[in-house]
Amino acid sequence: MTKSVDKVYKVIQEEYGDEWTDTKTIADAAGLSRNVISIYLSQLYKEGKLTKKSGRPVLWKIAKDDAPFQNLIGHSGSLKDIVKKCQESIVYPPNGFPLIITGPSGVGKSFLAKDIYNEAKKMKVISDDAKFVTLNAADYANNPELLSSVLFGYKKGAFTGANEDTLGLIDQADNGYFFLDEVHRLPKESQEKLFSLLDLGKFYPLGENENAHKVNVRFIFATTEDLDNFLLKTFVRRVPLHVSLPAFKDRPLTERLALITNAFKEEAVRIDRRFYITNKVIEELTKNDASGNVGAMQNEVKLLCASAYTENYQGKDIHIGSSSEKDNYIVIDKDTDINDRTESIDNEIDLINQLHLALKKSTSKKDTISNQILLLMKFLKKLDYLMDTNLIQSISYKLKIGIESILNKRYGLKLQLSDADIKQISFGLSLYYFTDYEKVNMTELNSDFEELYPRTMYVYKQLLKGISEDKDFEEFNIPWLVLLFKDKINQIESIQYTGIILAHGDSTATSIQSVVNNLCGNYIFEAFDMPIDISIHEINNYVQKYIRQQKDRDHKGIFVLFDMGSLTQMFSEIKKYSNCELLVINNVTTATALDVGIRIQRNDGFKEITRAANKFGEACGTQYYEGLSDNSNIVVSCMSGVGLSEEIKRMMLESLSNKFEIITMDYKDLKQTLENHEQKFFDKTKFVVTTTDIDTNLDIDIINIYDIMEKDGYARFEKLLINSGEQKPNIEALMNKMLKFFTIEGIKDRLQFLNPDVVIDEVQLITQRYQEYYDISLDGKTKLNLYMHLSLMIERMLVNSRKQENPSVSFEGDKEKEFYSVSKTIFKGIELKYNFQVNDYEISLMYQLLHFYI
Ligand SMILES: Nc1ncnc2c1ncn2[C@@H]1O[C@H](COP(=O)(O)OP(=O)(O)OP(=O)(O)O)[C@@H](O)[C@H]1O
Numbered sequence: 001m002t003k004s005v006d007k008v009y010k011v012i013q014e015e016y017g018d019e020w021t022d023t024k025t026i027a028d029a030a031g032l033s034r035n036v037i038s039i040y041l042s043q044l045y046k047e048g049k050l051t052k053k054s055g056r057p058v059l060w061k062i063a064k065d066d067a068p069f070q071n072l073i074g075h076s077g078s079l080k081d082i083v084k085k086c087q088e089s090i091v092y093p094p095n096g097f098p099l100i101i102t103g104p105s106g107v108g109k110s111f112l113a114k115d116i117y118n119e120a121k122k123m124k125v126i127s128d129d130a131k132f133v134t135l136n137a138a139d140y141a142n143n144p145e146l147l148s149s150v151l152f153g154y155k156k157g158a159f160t161g162a163n164e165d166t167l168g169l170i171d172q173a174d175n176g177y178f179f180l181d182e183v184h185r186l187p188k189e190s191q192e193k194l195f196s197l198l199d200l201g202k203f204y205p206l207g208e209n210e211n212a213h214k215v216n217v218r219f220i221f222a223t224t225e226d227l228d229n230f231l232l233k234t235f236v237r238r239v240p241l242h243v244s245l246p247a248f249k250d251r252p253l254t255e256r257l258a259l260i261t262n263a264f265k266e267e268a269v270r271i272d273r274r275f276y277i278t279n280k281v282i283e284e285l286t287k288n289d290a291s292g293n294v295g296a297m298q299n300e301v302k303l304l305c306a307s308a309y310t311e312n313y314q315g316k317d318i319h320i321g322s323s324s325e326k327d328n329y330i331v332i333d334k335d336t337d338i339n340d341r342t343e344s345i346d347n348e349i350d351l352i353n354q355l356h357l358a359l360k361k362s363t364s365k366k367d368t369i370s371n372q373i374l375l376l377m378k379f380l381k382k383l384d385y386l387m388d389t390n391l392i393q394s395i396s397y398k399l400k401i402g403i404e405s406i407l408n409k410r411y412g413l414k415l416q417l418s419d420a421d422i423k424q425i426s427f428g429l430s431l432y433y434f435t436d437y438e439k440v441n442m443t444e445l446n447s448d449f450e451e452l453y454p455r456t457m458y459v460y461k462q463l464l465k466g467i468s469e470d471k472d473f474e475e476f477n478i479p480w481l482v483l484l485f486k487d488k489i490n491q492i493e494s495i496q497y498t499g500i501i502l503a504h505g506d507s508t509a510t511s512i513q514s515v516v517n518n519l520c521g522n523y524i525f526e527a528f529d530m531p532i533d534i535s536i537h538e539i540n541n542y543v544q545k546y547i548r549q550q551k552d553r554d555h556k557g558i559f560v561l562f563d564m565g566s567l568t569q570m571f572s573e574i575k576k577y578s579n580c581e582l583l584v585i586n587n588v589t590t591a592t593a594l595d596v597g598i599r600i601q602r603n604d605g606f607k608e609i610t611r612a613a614n615k616f617g618e619a620c621g622t623q624y625y626e627g628l629s630d631n632s633n634i635v636v637s638c639m640s641g642v643g644l645s646e647e648i649k650r651m652m653l654e655s656l657s658n659k660f661e662i663i664t665m666d667y668k669d670l671k672q673t674l675e676n677h678e679q680k681f682f683d684k685t686k687f688v689v690t691t692t693d694i695d696t697n698l699d700i701d702i703i704n705i706y707d708i709m710e711k712d713g714y715a716r717f718e719k720l721l722i723n724s725g726e727q728k729p730n731i732e733a734l735m736n737k738m739l740k741f742f743t744i745e746g747i748k749d750r751l752q753f754l755n756p757d758v759v760i761d762e763v764q765l766i767t768q769r770y771q772e773y774y775d776i777s778l779d780g781k782t783k784l785n786l787y788m789h790l791s792l793m794i795e796r797m798l799v800n801s802r803k804q805e806n807p808s809v810s811f812e813g814d815k816e817k818e819f820y821s822v823s824k825t826i827f828k829g830i831e832l833k834y835n836f837q838v839n840d841y842e843i844s845l846m847y848q849l850l851h852f853y854i
Pocket residue numbers: 071072073074103104105106107108109110111112181224262294295298
């Protein structure tokens with residue numbers, strides 16, 4: 001051993017002791033690369049210092065000659081629990097306890113019984129020379145008296161021919177083990193006698209009534225029959241442990257292969273030859289379930305060996321199986337490790353590679369789904385010797401749960417699958433655990449499937465994630481998609497839009513999704529539940545990832561329904577990575593999602609769906625165009641509230657020729673929109689009307705409504721409208737309306753709740769205070785603006801004081817700080833009177849109105 005090998009051995013011994021550990025973990029612990037560690041592990045394995053468990057991944061542990069039940073195949077697999085219970089039966093004080101082993105003929109009942117005895121010796125609970133006495137009750141089935149006398153012994157004269165006192169087998173087993181096979185053949189009287197022996201530790205031989213024989217015997221019983229029907233209940237109750245051995249066909253494949261290899265190895269030892277056995281022969285043997293059991297399989301092996309031996313008894317090498325498959329064989333001789341089955345794995349990899357090739361061919365020539373199904377079934381049949389009942393059962397359990405909770409509940413897909421279908425798909429999925437996936441190239445097939453069935457692939461992958469977290473599991477198991485979705489693929493792929501629901505909260509989005517998909521009976525929407533504090537950027541990561549998975553070509557459009565946020569921002573974020581038509585809908589509800597869902601399902605045109613969505617009402621905003629609008633538009637935004645903007649919009653619509661869409665916008669939104677977009681976004685915007693001057697780097701006309709009241713401003717306003725194709729008389733009519741509106745009387749008309757005269761007095765007083773403090777004299781236009789702003793502010797504060805959500809602001813610099821504290825003082829009076837707080841945002845708006853003058 002080199003030093004490094006020593007080190008690896010020590011690492012395994014110290015870090016992992018008796019645990020199975022994979023190559024990568026050991027490599028990491030030893031600080032060596034995977035390639036290097038593999039060489040050392042193989043060396044240690046060859047030297048018998050490590051035990052290896054083939055599979056994925058290959059596992060290793062320190063080899064221990066004295067590991068319990070070492071030679072019992074399945075001791076760490078399907079028989080693990082049984083072994084544990086048997087160990088308990090051996091050590092339980094003072095003398096262990098009896099057990100019954102059940103199972104069909106040839107499953108290894110006698111073998112296990114003998115192993116228990118050997119184990120007991122190893123554990124020193126019985127002495128080295130303790131006996132293992134066996135009796136098969138079936139041998140005496142026709143002569144119950146003889147059976148009884150053999151078991152319990154007899155006294156001279158007990159029956160004719162009883163010439164002298166004779167000890168029974170039970171006496172011989174004193175201080176050791178008694179294995180009573182086919183115990184159900186024991187007559188009732190003998191069963192009664194046995195259970196009193198189990199109770200009291202003594203019995204009377206035949207013809208003996210006085211001197212009981214005291215013995216210390218450990219019993220193991222076995223039967224092929226059902227316990228309740230063939231044995232006395234009183235007897236069965238005396239035996240605390242019942243173990244049932246699985247039939248050969250129900251053993252995992254790895255164990256079946258080990259049992260077969262073992263059978264050949266025993267023959268190889270017996271006749272001192274080396275066998276070359278074709279994979280086909282091994283496969284046939286693994287499928288052996290007609291005769292069903294290890295014993296029967298061993299007999300078959302024996303016959304195979306005998307017949308091949310007779311053909312060539314002189315040679316050292318004996319071939320079993322058809323010579324045409326020469327390359328496809330495994331070698332077994334006296335040194336073969338029965339757990340090593342890598343060679344037969346190659347055959348499976350071959351077959352699976354062939355399957356992928358055939359499927360690829362079939363997808364590229366756009367074969368029908370039923371042809372693809374036939375192909376899959378054919379291959380599954382070829383591989384059916386790999387069927388592992390336990391594994392298939394556990395996969396189909398998870399598969400059924402996934403179908404119910406993911407496909408059915410979330411995506412509304414009701415698949416018509418029989419139990420046989422589920423079993424077949426589970427078998428397909430189980431192959432993953434037998435195949436060295438690194439040797440199978442899935443990439444091309446996956447991309448073909450992705451191309452052909454993109455939507456089905458998507459939901460299928462969601463399902464696979466639920467069955468195994470292993471990333472390769474998903475990649476490797478693509479072919480079975482066809483079996484699972486056989487009659488739904490066309491329906492799923494018929495959807496030509498991408499639908500996404502986004503909502504804050506643990507399950508809001510997914511529950512709307514579930515309702516809509518189920519009502520439509522198809523996978524229409526994907527949904528993402530989002531944490532409350534998620535940013536628009538993070539939201540877009542979800543959306544982007546999902547959209548990227550969809551096929552962009554001949555894809556009619558994307559619908560994104562979300563619950564709150566900025567429409568324009570959401571729209572332009574998504575547009576950055578998709579060229580498809582896009583409609584975003586805000587304030588999603590189940591009803592809107594269902595309406596859109598049904599239209600998607602019906603395959604309505606994009607424009608049609610958009611038009612319908614626009615009718616969902618004010619509460620739910622929609623956007624489907626890049627830019628602020630796809631119509632020529634004028635934006636109206638008043639600092640004093642959307643209500644004021646709406647009034648201006650109304651006046652414009654009444655007076656102008658309706659060439660323009662008038663978009664009203666909250667003042668904060670306008671500022672954000674200007675900051676976050678490029679010139680292109682405002683391509684169709686003629687100008688913006690506001691109540692205050694706004695700075696922007698964009699080339700866009702912004703006109704202060706109070707300037708319009710004066711000559712220069714009016715001329716500019718008129719020019720803008722005329723340039724946009726508006727008629728002079730219309731503009732004049734609008735102007736007249738506005739002049740009337742922006743007077744003290746106009747302001748009074750605006751107030752809905754408060755007494756206008758009182759409010760106007762108050763706002764005049766506030767304006768007066770600012771003028772006095774700063775020693776300024778404001779012009780009429782600015783005063784009007786202030787009156788309008790302040791009076792609407794008071795009403796707004798009264799109505800919305802608690803609901804209002806405003807951007808946070810800070811006052812920096814001496815001038816701003818001074819303005820802040822002056823304003824606080826000036827507003828004190830109305831704050832006390834109306835019982836509200838003028839918040840910092842409102843003060844910042846005041847500052848924007850006044851900062852040119854102070
Ligand atoms: N788990 C096992 N590990 C190794 N060998 C086994 C195992 N199980 C069974 N065998 C092999 O199978 C053979 C048949 O098993 P055994 O005779 O113990 O079956 P049985 O259930 O007692 O059958 P019967 O009811 O016919 O007596 C054994 O000789 C043994 O070589």
